[in-house]
Each structure stands twice: as C-alpha cells, then as structure tokens.
Amino acid sequence: MIVPPSVSKVLDPESQILMSLRLTLWVGLTFHTILGFIDPILAPENIQVILLIRFGGIIPVLFICLLLTYSKKFQALRVFLTPTPALVSSAGFICIMIIAPENEILRISYCFGLFIVVSFGPTLLHLSIPQAVMLCGSTIVGYNIYELTSFEFDSDAKHTTLYIGINVLLACASGLGVYTRYITRRLINENTYSAQIIARERNKIQKQMAVQSQIMNQLVESKQKLDKSFLIRNKLLSLIAHDIKGPLASVKGIVEMFAAGVLTLEELKHHAGRLSQLLHSTNNMLSNLLSWAVMHVEQKAITKENVDLNAIILENFKLVRDVAESKSNKLINEVPEPCYTNVDPSLLNIVVRNLISNAVKFTESGKIIVSATNNGDNMVIDISDTGVGMKAEDINKLFKWEERSSSVGTRLEKGSGIGLLISKEFIEKQGGELRVKSVKNQGTTFSVVLPQT
C-alpha cells in the first residue's frame, strides 16, 4: 500500500491572523505601560492628561481587544478588531502631541511611534488593503491636522522642514508597510495554496487507491470465479472424454469387428444387450450435460408451475424398471396422491431421474423408496435406498466438482457423479436445497427441499 507523503502542518490563515493580533496586542499593552512610566520624564507639565489618555484610553481599549480575541465571536468582530490597536495607538500619539505641543522631544518620539504604527501595523495585523490604507491615511491625516492647527509655518522655517520631513517619512513608511504586508500575505497565500494543492492531491490519490483496491478485489473475485469455471469445464471435458468416449469405443469396436467379419451374428446379438445398456447410460449422461449446457448458455429462466409429483416419479420408475428388476430392486412410490408442487417440471424431472437411477445403481436386492411431505413452506422429496451407502468423507466429496471421479455401481456400472452435481445446481436454481444422509452398507437418502412460496 502506497501512502502519500504527509504534509507538514501549515497554520491556516485564520489562525495566523489571530495569533499575530494577540501578539500585537500584548506588545502594544507592554509598550504603552512602559511609556506610561517614561511620560513623566518626557512631559512633566501635562502628565495627568497624558497618563489619563494612556491608562484611561489606550490601555483599556487594547485590553478589551485582547479579551475579545479569546471570545467565540472573534470571527464576527475581526474586521473591527484588527485595525483597532494601530488606530488607537496613532490616535493616542496624536492626542498626546496636541496636549503637549511645545515639547520637542515628546513630539519627535511620538512621530517615531506613528512611524512604527504605519510601517509595521499593516503587516503585523494582517490588515486588508482597505484597512491598511485607512490606517496609514488616518495616521498621516491626524498628524497633519495636529500640525496645521498648532503652528504657523511661515514664522518657523526649521519647523516647516521638520513637518515636511515627517510627512515624507510617514508616507514612505506607509508605502513600505503596505508593500511588506502585500508580500507577506502573498507568501502566506502561496504556502497555504500549495498546502491545499498537496492536500487535494493526497485526497485524490487516496480516492484513486481506494478505487484501485476495489478493482483489485473485484479482479481477484472474478479470477476465482473464472478459475472455478475453468475447473468445471476441464472436469466436464475429462468426464466427457472418459464416460462418453469409453462406451462409444466399445460400440465402435463391436461394429467394426462385425463389419470386418470377425464377429458372428450370434456373438453380436450376445453383446447387443450390454451395448444398448451402455448407450442408454451414455445417452442419459449426454442429456444431463445438454440440459446443463442449455441452462448455462441460454440463461434459461425458471418457469415454475403446479405439477403432480406422482407423474414425474412414475415416469422415471418406468425408465429404470428393467435395470432395477435385473438387480432385484423394488421401486416403491410412497408419495400421497395427488401431490401438487410448485416447480419447474423439466428441471425436477432431471433431478428425480438422476436420483432414482443413482439409487438403483448402488443397490442390489433392495428397495428404492420415494416419499414426499409438504409442511406448507417446503416440499421435501425423499429418495432413499437400501444400497451400499457412503462413508462420511465420500459424502463430502459428492458435491465438489474438483473431487469428482468415476464411481462404480454394484454391477460395475460406470458413472461420473455429474448427474448429482447437475441435480444440485438445478434444485438450487429454484431456491431449494439437496440434502444427503448415508450410512455405509445401509443405504442413502437424498432429500430435495423445494420452497413452495
């Protein structure tokens, strides 16, 4: 069994966004808390307001955002949560700058903060393009509003240069931030895409393998069927070769000798009886084979009808009467009259003929009894004899094509056992069952069980 190579676990984009948002919020919280301690040194004159903005505005908002990332509703809130840390930070910076306009160091350091927000925010927060543009735009616009409302540029050339420089810097940082975000997003997408392709291919391969193993199973099954049918065919051929060629050779030999003048008319007459018996059993076997072949080749359907069992039994008794008498066998019909059963008459006829002639073949100075019982669901036809019987291991071999070989009756009658196999098949075709009970030297009973529904 081939197993497709396993794919290393790739974090899906949703989890990536969640993880980086949480990280950003933690970093932001830590950053603002530390700044809260630096603020008194940088801007001692406006410290209350600055701390209020920081600890009363920025830090609680970031903290709430952080808590919300653990909420089940995160997916629904994501679109608002992702830009919030950066927007709150830049808003906070701008607010502080408005409050402490004269403090040069504070202003420059917060401009640096804004710069960090616009350059790293889009990437860290996995912002979409509109979100990133909104963040950068609002930061730059906020800064400009602050500058334009605070100063008179004409009077201060140095400040004007600083103002333009910071704007250019923020614009560059924004461009860089959006571009970095674009690149990382693309890399992540590609990675995810290839992982998806691999997963899809793996699924496809697994499906194909499942189909293949199914096909393989079917192949094995049909090979077994084929092997069995080959076996049956070979068995049939060798049976035909022996059981039909043999008697034909005898007849041919006698006829040729008579034609060549080796045999006298009296000698021919002497052997005619035996030859006719040989031809009779050969004919019987051929008709068995033919009905079997017709059944298989033409796929003939079963045509069940109500027939009187007695008619079939008496007809077949008539066929074997001479042979039975020559072996001092009594043929007894114990089937109640009339006994109607729902079967395919031609198939049942072959079955009954085979079972009765088998009983006669293996019985000497005994009885062959046919009886029938109908229990409503099933018709059971028993064909029992008081003949040679069988050992348990022989009974097991009876219905196996591969174990069949010529069997010999009490008077060395030839037989292949093929009639029995065909009978079994014909009974099973009608949904029935062939059972056998036998005791060595006491006799055999074949029971044909036919469902009546």
Place this chain on the structure above:
Amino acid sequence: MTQKKFMLVDDNETDLFINRKLIEREPFTAGIVCWQSGARALEYLLSIGAEDLPDFIFLDIKMPEMDGFAFLEKLCCIQLLERPKVIMVTSSTATEDIDKANGFRQCGVVDYIEKPLSVDKINHLKNALLLN
C-alpha cells in the same frame, strides 16, 4: 513365428471381449487370460510358474479400485523371471496419460493404443513388436 501368450486387463467386459476376439484369431497366439481387475491379475502373475508368464499384457488405464498405473507400479515391484511387455489400451487420449505411460517404459510399457482395438491395429502391433 514363435507362439506368444497374452494377458488382458480391462474392467469393461465388452472391451475385454473385443480385445480377446481380435487376438485369439491370430496364428501366433498361444494363450489368452483375461482379468477384469488389476489386483486379480497381479495375484495370478504371482501364482503361476515361469513357463506360464504372458509375453504381452494389454492394460486399460481407467479401472475402479486399481487403475492401470497402480497396476504398473505393483508390476514393477514383483520379481518375475521374464518381464512381460505392456501395451496400454485405453480410451484416454489425454497427453498427461500418455506421458505417464511413457514413464513406465522400464516396467515394460512398449506401446499406447487408443480403444477400440481393431484388425488394423493388431496388424500394426504384429509388425512393430511381435515379429521382432
């Protein structure tokens, strides 16, 4: 031409009759014994003296109880002053049977004939085997 003695082993009465009838009319035939069972035929071979041993055995393959090959195996094992030549006479034309019969050449198998035996086949045998 020296006189030859024959033994026929075949479970089929009619075939036995055909074979016997065709052989006994030949002038070189000194005697024919027929057996319908291989076991009985072996018993007979063991019970007779050297002068009664058959020169040729016509042997069928498909026989109940002891088939032709089982008979040959037993025949190989018994001590005989002179080994009879065995001619397989059978209705089987299966190559595996012919190959198997050829494997018994050291036991005296000299020919393989398809049933039924006929005047022509006897003549062929006469030229190939009996006159040498």
